Amino acid sequence: MNGAGADSLDLVALCDAVIDGTIDEAGRERLSRSLLESPEARAFYVRYVGLSASLCHYAAELQTDAPEDAPAPSRIIRHPAMWWIAGGLAAAAALLLVAVLRSLPGTHETSLDTGRFVAVLLQTRDCRWTASGTPPAPGQHLSRGQVIAIEGGMAEIAFDCGAVVVIEGPASLELDSAWAATLRRGTLRAQVPPEAIGFRISNPAVEVVDLGTEFAVVADEDGAAEVIVLKGSVEAAAGGEPVILREKEARRFAKTGATEIGDHDHRIERLAQRLTLDVPPAPLAFARWSFDGDDEEIAASQVSGLSPVRAIFRAEPKRLAARTEGRWGRALRCDGAFSATASLSGIAPDSARTVAFWVRLPADAPLVGGGTFVAWKEKPRSKKGGSPATLLAWNRHPGQGAIGALRADRGPDAIVGNTSLRDGAWHHVAATLVPTGRGGKQFHVRLYVDGRLEATTASKPKRPAHPPEETVAHPEPPATDTLWIGRAPGNRPRDERLLGEIDELFIAGRALTHQEIRRLMKTNDPLAPTIAASP
Secondary structure, three states: OOOOOHHHHHHHHHHHHHHHOOOOHHHHHHHHHHHHHOHHHHHHHHHHHHHHHHHHHHHHHHHHOOOOOOOOHHHHHHOHHHHHHHHHHHHHHHHHHHHHHHHOOOOOOOOEEOOOEEEEEEEEEEEEEOOOOOOOOOOOEEEOOOEEEEEEEEEEEEEOOOOEEEEEEEEEEEEEEOOEEEEEEEEEEEEOOHHHOOOEEEOOOOEEEEOOOEEEEEEOOOOOEEEEEEEOEEEEEOOOOOEEEEOOOEEEEEOOEEEEOOOHHHHHHHHHHHOOOOOOOOOOOEEEEOOOOOOOEEEOOEEEOOOOOEEEEOOOOOOOOOEEEOOOOEEEEEEOOOOEEEEOOOOOOOOOEEEEEEEEOOOOOOOOOEOEEEEEEOOOOOOOOOOOEEEEEEOOOHHHOOOOEEEEEEOOEEEEEEEEOOOOOEEEEEEEEEEOOHHHOOEEEEEEEOOEEOOOEEEOOOOOOOOOOOOOOOOOOOOOOEEEEOOOOOOOOOOOOEEEEEEEEEEEOOOOOHHHHHHHHHHOOOOOOOOOOOO
8 A cells, every 4th residue: 555546545544434433334345345355455454453553552551651751763663572562463453354354244245246257268279277176168257366277278368458368388377357467387478459558467577567569478487487579568577677678579587687589570470370369259149229210119129049129118108219319320318207118038137148338428417316227137036035126327426436437236236437427428338247156146247438447446335215106107017027228127206217318228148258348339230250359
């Protein structure tokens, strides 16, 4: 926590709230996630709480004993007893940390998270996996901290940030996050589109930070590594001042220092040809509504691999859906009173899915009223139990994240992005959901805005109780197999309808990769061929 950014200031405020006993439920959740995900945050927490305990102890002594002259700093640092006291305070702070983590509600039971999966295995070629564990299959989502180890062949991995890497065995790659990995040994080629600038490959000898490029790293078992830039440029740091390597430059980094690599033109050509895998289009079940027609009941304009799907607009009796100029053709206009439902029987609500669409919100969209774009509900897990709703909306709550940002809600959990959609312009938004718990109780969520993976914050907002909705002419549609457009499911007040426009609503029966989301945004064609890391 050396920086002075918003995250550091937020952690200080949360620590102060714990010490003062004023931390609320949302704060507890933010602190829990920060401590669970960041070793740096845990170390800071222990030091901060330890310092607070030390100051309280010292203040208590001042109230019972006569004041003494403050000892010189050197005597405090060197006195053996002070080390024992400091160790005791650190241990007490660590115990307090454990107690706080155990007391935080929902620490291990949140239904939405963004920290588990960081990449997808796209495909393999002649892969010989190491003996330990069950090898992942193409299309499988890969977790933070997972090690991909092969003795031979090649494996292609798409990171959630948009970077795509190919490793050639023998190789060992540890997935650190959606933006970083550690190459222990082997050969790696990375293709990094502009939206993933900053992607990082680490090695005991060097850390390579992408500056919008295509590069290769060859890591030896003795810890040395070669960095070869195929296109663009990278920043390479090996303990000293970072150096910039540009296209067709290569350097070897070892404990003894950095050296130029001879005949690197030949190596660049060989790496570019050898480490290349094209990703064929994966099977895709999907439905799409273009909103280009004028009918009161509008069938999905395109359906692949699903049961027949229809969008039935039912805001008011005999009212036609309003249309406006859209991002592609015409768009659906929600005026704050209009809403729609669509039957969606081909995609199970508790299965993996992608929801993507274009949206335009007024720059002065009010914080009161409705903010839900689309929503759906799961099947009840028992005859007595209810079914949680999943909503994609824009954030209208200042205390829960950036105002106007894309957010996903499910039950009591919310995940909020950082890009405001409230600017009067068209934005492409997408959310992927992958079940991670038994019975579909937990989901890993990725939020994308304009083809970029969003930085997110998470909370457990307290929802106000809603009064019953006034009687409507049409009864509520079945809870499951139904998509709500422009409002949340259930009997909500009529003033909780969306004010904005939606175009090209697309739902797929699996979590699309970053490259597929980018291609959909650019071509508006879900079946367009997807080439890994296409610019």
